[in-house]
Amino acid sequence: MASHSIVTHDTNRERKRKRKTSQRSWSDLPEDILRLVVQRLYLVDRFHLRQVCKNWLLTPIHDIASIDKLPWVLNYCFSPHRTICSLSDPYRKLPYIIEEERGWDDERGWIPAGSLLFRATAYASRYGWVLFSEKIRQVVHSTLYHVRQYYVYNPLTKDIISLPRLELPQNDYHDEHFATFSSNPTSPDCLFVVPTLCNRGIYFFISTYAVGDKTWKTHKFICRYPYYFSFSTHDMAYMEGSFYCYNREKELSSFHIATQEWRLLSNEPPLSDEWKFTRYFVAYGGHLHLAYLTKLEGDAAPGCNIFRYDWLDGTWKKMESLEGGALFLGKPSFGFTGGEQTKMVANRVYYFSSHTSRPSFLVYGSAGMEEKSDKSVCSQTSQNKIYYDSWPEKSKSLGESGSRMWMEPPSSMP
Template sequence: MEQISSDRFLPPWSSKYPWLIAQSIQDDEKQDQFVFCTIDNELPHYRCRIPELLGKRIRGFFHGWVILSNYPHNNIWCLWNHMTSKIISLPTLVLEDGESYESIRQCCLSAPPDDPSSILLLTTTSKSTFLFCPVDSKREDFRWTEMSYAQQLKRLTSNGKLLHSLTCCNGKVYALSIDGTFAHCVIHLDIVVKYNEVVINLMLFSTCPSDPYCCGGDIHYLKGSSTELFYIEIGFDEETNNMEKKPVNVYLYKSDMTCINWEERECFKDWDVSHIDIRIPVCDDPEDSSSEDSNTESSLHYSSGHQDMIREIEEKYDSKKLDMSCEVWKVMDDLKDAIFFIDVARDSVSYSPVVASKLQGFIHIRGEMGKTIYSYNVKDNTISLSSIPSPILPTSHVSMWECRLEDDHGEAKCIVDYKEEMGNNNQIFLRSGTDNGVEFKNSHLLNIPFDLLEMIMELCVGVEYMNFRATCKQCLLAAPLIKWSNETSLRRLQTHSPVSPWLMVVDRKRGITTFTDPMSGDNYFLKNSKVLLNENDRICYSRFGWLLFWKRDLNCLVFFNPFTNDLRKLPETEHDLESLCFSAPPTSPDCMVVGFTTTRVYFHSANQKRTWRALRLDTDPHTICFSAFYGGDLFVFCEREVIVINNLGKKDCSGEVVEAEAPKGYCKSRTQYFITNCDQHRLLVSVGEYGEAVEVFDRNESKQIWEKIDSVGKHTIYICGTACFCIEAKAPKMENKIFFPRLHTKNKRVLFYSLDTCRYHTFHAQNLQEEHLEDFLGTTHHLSHNVWIEPSWS
């Protein structure tokens, strides 16, 4: 049955699936209905009316108990044990006049209800106070109490105002402070319950282990489970244009509470930074760093989470100089059989330590609009898009069911993860995207002389070599095991002419660079390339088989050919350039490199010993999206207009606005634009927010307008985050298609949009897949640096 109804009992779910519970909080007719389902839309879902939950909203799960409050008033709170049907009702919460009950966002049960020290703790978003009530109704002081923590938090963080993300771990309560001058902090709430009073003292547990230069729009969460405390930070795309923010970075850390030296951390009880005033000089205008007043008092401001500040505070205050974050937090590269579920709009996080399903190993993030789930694979550093399960409304309050299920008689069996053995350093390894392995069998099909077979094997490379070697024992002997070093593999690959550029992904976590052939689906692995895997390096552009990227340790831009290991440094730049591109391979005398700031274009002739030159754009400040060379001219697409820079690099170069706004298509959502050349044409490709609309426009120079076209003929367009280019297809099956740096979530093959079918497809056995996608839902993309690259050995 797809649905069942229950008047009293919960359905007998299977513990191997992470179950979501959704409650409509706006539709009066469905307010008392709860929907239980999984993230997988293909599995059954259940609708239940639970008498104990009538008129109540689920606020959290602690120690096997469900925390409930009445909706929408939030002034009546209770605890419910679904296994015993026991309910613990708390006194009515009365706030001072003018305070809103809607400001109550976080709750935490400090200990199981049978513990005499157990209290229900609430925080608000309006002021620095705790609201708490003892759970034991036999106590004389069985009432709500409000306590300010403002002074304590200020002492620890200089000027922090609010605590959030309350969680319980190993018998202790923790919270986050991220709005103070001091670094983002994890605060330990030391709760002591005496007979007639409750005392809550704040103690600095550690600084947050995340990047000190994280964006202000990032979201942070704490979550405790048994003896493990997790810290999650999610970075979102800042350029949203009032649309849903998309996660672009996810960081996960874990602290094992059984390994904490609490005696050593006692020194943080008296930690006080409220008297320390540290300010970091920051230039207000990054393009005007040479101005006389760039270091004046007016340009100073506090830099939250700045590591220099942390070190200075430690040196001034703590003689032991303890590392307040690294000693307790460890980076998690694999969640294995556990999952998280985060509801961004409702500011809640849930955790399940053991599930035996294909959903394990993910941090599932429900978008703020409530319609999309972004599933982050911790091990692969990828994000998959899927729609919220069909029975759940976008306005529903959703969390993951964390209480014990009926068949939880033991931990669910873990599915053994497939581990890739990558071998020695600086070698290329290959894995077939179509075959999972072939058994060695004796065969008489290859009834040819052994020396001729060896000659054939000399012409094989990569996956072909591996498949040939696995055919039979004779082929195995004729094809010895080869360590595919750069020299060996590149020498053989040069004899082949790839039909398509490859999708290149740089995974710094595992120290691997992957090249994916979109035609065959084969993957080529390059391990431990010291050039590409350094921290803080970023790929800026790719074309003609060369990468242009910023190399932090050299403090400059460099050209790099990953197929020949040729590296060429460019002169240092005064500013941080964005939206870079180049006109030709750096081996060509005509190679021109271009980068932008909001008001200027900087250019450099790669084969001339000159510094960067600048041209001021005679327009308002712009955020440059993409640019493309056309002869000696440069076409630049901004958020609102197209700028043409004529005769770039010459004395008479100039820039002018040729189009006041982007062409209007039928896409109603946020649209991203990419500009490129196609023979004698300038093309503009528009892609909807979730890929629901893809349109191509051709520039009509005589009419000075963009005209929509339905075909690019024998050409193929390749799009990624930093580059867009159009080349003539080398095979008929590649024509009139647009390739994206995305994989089909099920078959793990590269996704492309066909201008013939107006659908998304993948290649399978050299043909189109029968199934197709309407948009990006059901696809996966890499968070690691990725780019399309044309193999080049010159």
């Protein structure tokens, strides 16, 4: 009996110890354990995690590199007093909806995104930020100026950074058709670039703004073909210290940031009948690419041709496959080389179609023959493939029309 009593006493003490341990708050999880959890979460789920409690918000665990690699679809609608954004990523089955309905607050200096971006146009996205531009008319000493106001907006944090106004005389300049930036706008090495064409087509300008500068710097260049030279929406891309442009005259040129040199690289187009296609200019993996989609008719998938610029001989060469990579065409466009993060979208080209609220895709090259007989693969709602949700029904019921674009996710939670 004595030995039995000792065993009972030890058992009761063990039960009390386990009960005490089980009552420990989740908010007190050790940082190393919490980091292991965060490493396995996608960005939107990390955003939810940090809102659970104050400890999880303040613990320095949100600098962990994200596993989100593929671009998101950003659906957005701005009005003077309202902002609605829907972020859809390929890894989750539900959109993350962001709403702002607050008004002006002069005491805190807070301005809702919808008030600033109501008439703005989106141009580029990097590291979770989206670059918007709004045209403003301004008269100074009886001279009408072409003025552009630029903003970078982060839908996740709702932060807005306003850039200095870009002012050019209205009588001498056209409206710009493109704007982009090089890196995270909160970093000191970020550079913004805007090409602007003279309305006589004799010369054009490259305007740049570096974080920390007070004004824009504008560089003037002579057009090779006066009256015909022009930019279009999908014609410019940034890669490794240079901005590259493929203009409507089928010239490939580069603007090197450090030397501020504009250089012609090639004037031999890959296709002679470009007018039959919608063209996209994409830089990724150390290469420049031109993707051509035939004009969309009905629900039929478009034809597709993809060319890569050969740096050695200065010519465009057709790609027979994407070599396991993927393309996301739109405004802006993204591309990814083959790898673990693109396995689920290997050899695919995604594009926006007016016939469906979700992005459509086609399989490029010889890989397409392997998937033609598998109807589930080509289904836009296939559960084992990439999935982008549509513009939320909640916004449609409000009678608000939205816009959509590809958005690069941030590398870590802000």
